[in-house]
Amino acid sequence: MNISKIAELAGVSRTTVSRFLNDGYVSEANRLKIQKIIDETGYVPSSYAQTLRTKKTNLIGVILPKISSETISRVVDGISGEIGKYGYNVLLGNTDLDIEKEIEYLNIFKNNEVDGIIFVATVITKKHLEMMKKIKRPIVIVGQNVENYSCIYHDDFGAAYSAVRYLIENDKKNIGYIGVSEKDVAVGKERMNGYLKALKDYNYELEKERIQIGEFSTESGYEGCKALVQDNKYLDAIFCATDSIAIGAMEYLKKNNINIPKEIAIISIGDSRVSKVVSPKLTTIHYHYKTSGIEAAKLIISKLQNKDKEIKNIKLGYKLKERESIQ
Amino acid sequence: MNISKIAELAGVSRTTVSRFLNDGYVSEANRLKIQKIIDETGYVPSSYAQTLRTKKTNLIGVILPKISSETISRVVDGISGEIGKYGYNVLLGNTDLDIEKEIEYLNIFKNNEVDGIIFVATVITKKHLEMMKKIKRPIVIVGQNVENYSCIYHDDFGAAYSAVRYLIENDKKNIGYIGVSEKDVAVGKERMNGYLKALKDYNYELEKERIQIGEFSTESGYEGCKALVQDNKYLDAIFCATDSIAIGAMEYLKKNNINIPKEIAIISIGDSRVSKVVSPKLTTIHYHYKTSGIEAAKLIISKLQNKDKEIKNIKLGYKLKERESIQ
DNA sequence: TTGTATGCGTTATCAT
DNA sequence: ATGATAACGCATACAA
Numbered sequence A, B: 001m002n003i004s005k006i007a008e009l010a011g012v013s014r015t016t017v018s019r020f021l022n023d024g025y026v027s028e029a030n031r032l033k034i035q036k037i038i039d040e041t042g043y044v045p046s047s048y049a050q051t052l053r054t055k056k057t058n059l060i061g062v063i064l065p066k067i068s069s070e071t072i073s074r075v076v077d078g079i080s081g082e083i084g085k086y087g088y089n090v091l092l093g094n095t096d097l098d099i100e101k102e103i104e105y106l107n108i109f110k111n112n113e114v115d116g117i118i119f120v121a122t123v124i125t126k127k128h129l130e131m132m133k134k135i136k137r138p139i140v141i142v143g144q145n146v147e148n149y150s151c152i153y154h155d156d157f158g159a160a161y162s163a164v165r166y167l168i169e170n171d172k173k174n175i176g177y178i179g180v181s182e183k184d185v186a187v188g189k190e191r192m193n194g195y196l197k198a199l200k201d202y203n204y205e206l207e208k209e210r211i212q213i214g215e216f217s218t219e220s221g222y223e224g225c226k227a228l229v230q231d232n233k234y235l236d237a238i239f240c241a242t243d244s245i246a247i248g249a250m251e252y253l254k255k256n257n258i259n260i261p262k263e264i265a266i267i268s269i270g271d272s273r274v275s276k277v278v279s280p281k282l283t284t285i286h287y288h289y290k291t292s293g294i295e296a297a298k299l300i301i302s303k304l305q306n307k308d309k310e311i312k313n314i315k316l317g318y319k320l321k322e323r324e325s326i327q
Numbered sequence C: 001t002t003g004t005a006t007g008c009g010t011t012a013t014c015a016t
Numbered sequence D: 001a002t003g004a005t006a007a008c009g010c011a012t013a014c015a016a
Helices: A003-010 A014-021 A028-041 A047-054 A070-084 A099-110 A126-134 A156-169 A185-201 A218-231 A243-255 A289-304 B003-010 B014-021 B028-041 B047-054 B070-084 B099-110 B126-133 B156-169 B185-201 B218-231 B243-255 B289-304
Strands: A059-064 A089-094 A116-120 A139-142 A150-154 A175-180 A211-214 A237-240 A265-269 A283-287 A313-316 A318-321 B059-064 B089-094 B116-120 B139-142 B150-154 B175-180 B211-214 B237-240 B265-269 B283-287 B313-316 B318-321
Touching (some): A003 A028, A014 A028, A047 B047, A059 A070, A070 A089, A070 A116, A070 B089, A089 A099, A089 B070, A099 A116, A099 A126, A116 A289, A139 A289, A150 A156, A150 A289, A156 A185, A156 A237, A156 A283, A156 A318, A175 A185, A175 A243, A211 A218, A237 A243, A243 A265, B003 B028, B014 B028, B059 B070, B070 B089, B070 B116, B070 B289, B089 B099, B099 B116, B099 B126, B116 B289, B150 B156, B150 B289, B156 B175, B156 B185, B156 B237, B156 B265, B156 B318, B175 B218, B175 B243, B211 B218, B218 B237, B289 B313
Parallel strands (some): A059 A089, A059 A116, A116 A139, A139 A150, A150 A313, A175 A211, A175 A237, A237 A265, A265 A283, B059 B089, B059 B116, B116 B139, B139 B150, B175 B237, B237 B265, B265 B283
Antiparallel strands (some): B283 B318
């Protein structure tokens, strides 16, 4: 069933049917005739033909590293709910942590496959920038602050700073850090910088062996904590870049009968589901992940409607969740 | 950039370029010329024009109740990874737990918007069935066993039966149950039936006040457990339909200083991240969620390739994870 | 092995 | 207010 068939059945030209569908004006008589045929046949226009003609896909490409992550799936939830209100749908670009696939998706999407791109980013390389430069449709980056692009991200430096300051205010003297590679600017670099700056501001000495860099995993947190404990006699607190890392660190401490929080206090960033359930309950910093998805969606929609031509930079706040892993 | 421009730049006809792209034969000389131009320009064919012409979208519509759920996001991970191998992408139909939206998506997808549909289902109504009947492209249902449709689902009855049998084998005499509405056949009905059958097989008396039905949430587990404890003097174990419910139940018990597992043992289904971290660690049943996504993907792909015409019914197994909430 | 011509279903332009 | 026609970018039947 197509527009011509409908036109034929209604006894009008397909132009008239097209006008009817697109709210152009059609006489009352024809309006009724066409509506009747459409109801009878259950006709729905081909979105592919429409796209070919109008260049509008009504799709937002969402590129992300891993959908089965608590934080990222919340972002997607925010995106999909918000763009749905405007008649858009999500075309998923799940890269499964493969950076080459990110480039691939950018390449596919660049050719007007989607009306806009929301890129949930971890590491931005030169290749990414080159690829993105070629894309003429709006791009919004979530989770990282990238020059010359509209971004929604979290105050990683501020959150890390606050976390460490909170430890200091609670009389912790020897604070370790377990983080991830600085290639991830937001999680790796900014959070470590927050740690370093807080130490500096409070005249704490920086000691190299108090810093452990690993992966985004509990295993990595476990190993990092082990190294920290073995290398630092007087350690009394650890700031972990993510909840997963903190969970791993806590595992190590509990296994070795080191009391949390009396002997070693723990703080991290994420406010994940596990953080509320682990024992002791993890003191952590809440990020507004779903909000970041919603804001990214709003931003891209306003760009698509040409209401927002310039580059926008939205830094979202955070909130300390005081629980039981610090005393 | 389009196929004609590429043809022009390469000094051949657009037919030749089309053949090049579709693995038809082209002379070595032209092959090199075309490849060079494509590399230089970064040309990607318009999938919309291709779809208009061939009726193939290379898209799988994935309808799901909530993406920010640990189980569902794992299913999607499986789907997206597997269909990606065959050049398909995921068009997301996130309904945010709104059943009307499921119908809407089915309606949108029915008009050849996608090549196939994977429906991660919770409750199947008559409306769903009516809508699905109209759809001519392949549909695979995940998580529920629906007559006349190909399904990938878990052995909910068997898993529940095994869970309760495990409690019985561990000398539990008075076993409560906290579940969800039977409208969800898999989680609500089948799991309760497994509970009931195990009691019956081992000659345990069924007592009405040992059954609590609520929602998919920790709060509901908390309330259900409270009711169970208050109404049942000799209760010594609870089987929870989901990990979230179990976490809530454990919260209530811990708050009221009822020892887990000594006074009341807990078992559930899900093997979620929290189940490994909560104290005591939750004994639970592992489901192969990612596998179900992969299997659903494989099934729909084989249907699209016309290798699999008939209705297929795949029931996935489960695995008991013995941890600390039963003694 | 290559090219010409046509049509997929729609919307936009222009004329009536 | 309506209709004829062209064009979007591609794949395919057919001819060469």
